[in-house]
Amino acid sequence: MTEPRQDRIVAEGVHKAFGDNEVLKGVSFTVPQGSATTIIGPSGSGKTTLLRALNALDVPDAGVIRVGEVELDFSKLASKDQLRRYRAQSGFVFQSHNLFPHRTVLQNITEGPIVAQKRPKEEAETEALDLLNQVGLAEKRDHYPYQLS
Structure with missing residues (x-):
């Protein structure tokens, strides 16, 4: 079913x-x-x-x-x-605009849940890694925006 x-x-x-x-x-x-x-x-x-x-x-x-x-x-x-x-249910990323160029991919993804939703860092990181895995980008977690295409 x-x-x-x-x-x-x-x-x-x-x-x-x-x-x-x-x-x-x-x-x-x-x-x-x-x-x-x-x-x-x-x-x-x-x-x-x-x-x-x-x-x-x-x-x-x-x-x-x-x-x-x-x-x-x-x-x-x-x-x-x-x-x-x-x-809080959605996010919006502008093409060619790095919100936080001094932060890694993982840090950029977890910023919203940690700051806006007051979620624990570990929980936000676990979810972020799951999302990165879903789109095949887990190996980019520690890269900075300038290192990405």
Whole structure:
């Protein structure tokens, strides 16, 4: 018997405009738990805006986004606490930006859970190593960002 699918991210009817320029026009999709997903499109098509909307860095004008167990309905004003809980379910890494160039891969991965979630260092490191193993990068744990491609 197969277990029911658990969705990690669900977006429904997400809209985002900058002035008169509507960038996201009712975007809806689902990302199942444990899957890898790619967003492909031409320059200016809204890929980065969508990613920023998923973490409420650019707050959508309308729509619903669920990450993990936390859901935000952007037709309503979210409180700072709701946004904090929501953002704690996800992370956002900008391409070509090293958040902490003086820290190793392992230290960069564990910073959020240790500081924001107040998790014990050992627990955060265990989870980080598991994640690195899942993506085949465990051997890079002690490398610094400048040592990576």
